[in-house]
Amino acid sequence: MLATVEQDIWIDAPVDVVWRTVTEPELVAQWFAIEADFAPTPGYEGTLTLGRTQEPRRVRVSVQSVEPPRSFSYRWLHPDGVPARTGTSVLVTFTLAPERDGTRLRVVETELDDMGWTPDELDRYLAEHTRGWAGHLGRLADQLTATRP
Amino acid sequence: MTDLDDELWTAVAEPGRRRLLDVLLVHGEATPTALAAELPFTRQAVSKHLAVLLDAGLVTQRREGREVRYTVEPDRLHDAARTMIAAANRWNARLNAIKRMAESLHRAEEHEPPRA
Numbered sequence: 001m002l003a004t005v006e007q008d009i010w011i012d013a014p015v016d017v018v019w020r021t022v023t024e025p026e027l028v029a030q031w032f033a034i035e036a037d038f039a040p041t042p043g044y045e046g047t048l049t050l051g052r053t054q055e056p057r058r059v060r061v062s063v064q065s066v067e068p069p070r071s072f073s074y075r076w077l078h079p080d081g082v083p084a085r086t087g088t089s090v091l092v093t094f095t096l097a098p099e100r101d102g103t104r105l106r107v108v109e110t111e112l113d114d115m116g117w118t119p120d121e122l123d124r125y126l127a128e129h130t131r132g133w134a135g136h137l138g139r140l141a142d143q144l145t146a147t148r149p
Numbered sequence: 150m151t152d153l154d155d156e157l158w159t160a161v162a163e164p165g166r167r168r169l170l171d172v173l174l175v176h177g178e179a180t181p182t183a184l185a186a187e188l189p190f191t192r193q194a195v196s197k198h199l200a201v202l203l204d205a206g207l208v209t210q211r212r213e214g215r216e217v218r219y220t221v222e223p224d225r226l227h228d229a230a231r232t233m234i235a236a237a238n239r240w241n242a243r244l245n246a247i248k249r250m251a252e253s254l255h256r257a258e259e260h261e262p263p264r265a
Contacts, residue, residue: 009244013255021251031246105247107240124158128233129240 003113003122005129008106015096018103019069022094040066045084048076062089071095077115087114157229160205165190166198170221173208178220 011018021027023040033048034056044063049056062084064073075089082088091111097104109129112122160166165188172187173179181199185192199219202208206225211218 005240007240007244009241009248011248011251013251017255017258018247018251021247021254027250031250032243103251105244107244120162123162127162 002110003126005109005112005126006106008104010099010102010104012102015069015098015103018096018105019072022096022105023066023068023072039063040068040072042066060084064091069096086111087116090115156205157207157225157232160201160207161229161233163198163201165194166202169195169198170202170207170226173219173221178211178218180216180218184219 021031025036025038028038028048029036033050035047035049037046038044038048038061039046040063042063042065046061046063047058048061049058059076060078060080062075062078064075066072071093073091073093075084075091078084078089089111090109093108093110095106095108097106112125115122117125161170169184169188169190172184176183181192181195184199185195188195190198199208199210203210203219207222207229208219209222211220
């Protein structure tokens with residue numbers, strides 16, 4: 001089975017508003033990065049400085065397809081000096097669909113299997129980017145709190 | 150691409166060790182023999198798992214007579230759980246942030262007075 005990271009959310013706003021939030025650099029800089037050198041133009045090579053919930057870290061992004069207002073994708077995690085393609089980067093795709101007077105926004109990370117990671121590295125990426133067994137650890141920690149006031 | 154330190158990751162990534170932590174938590178404190186009685190592992194396998202957990206700081210040991218008794222180290226387990234959950238929820242947190250922004254943008258535009 002192909003490894004993917006996938007999440008979605010329903011938003012009480014029309015597709016075009018969600019589209020702007022996901023693609024306009026000034027807005028992206030507010031929900032994603034602390035700095036975004038970024039443009040919704042296919043082929044644009046930019047950077048995002050991530051750091052809202054972790055140590056600040058600059059990652060390169062390479063914008064792939066831009067199909068307003070339904071689909072937007074970029075590649076990331078490719079090392080400096082290496083072009084973004086299958087095998088050097090992970091593909092992130094946002095899709096937007098109208099649903100119940102609002103929008104269903106889905107984000108999927110694919111081509112993880114092509115990264116040349118060992119099974120352990122792949123497991124680790126998935127465990128750290130999906131809810132899988134993080135929940136198990138959380139329950140253990142809760143149990144600990146409950147048993148030791 | 151990693152958030153936990155490698156020792157902690159190795160310790161918690163193995164499902165058998167997470168199960169051992171489950172059982173140890175129920176006991177509060179236990180010997181390897183008592184743990185092996187409740188797990189589908191040999192006493193030797195339990196000892197090996199405990200050694201890895203000990204290296205990662207997730208359990209501590211205490212000698213009592215001829216027995217060694219183990220207990221879960223609460224702070225370290227909390228750290229591991231918090232780090233894993235924060236990382237796992239990263240996309241979820243971003244999507245929630247997009248939702249808040251898009252919805253407030255939408256409300257603001259709906260209430261904008263019509264332009265002349």
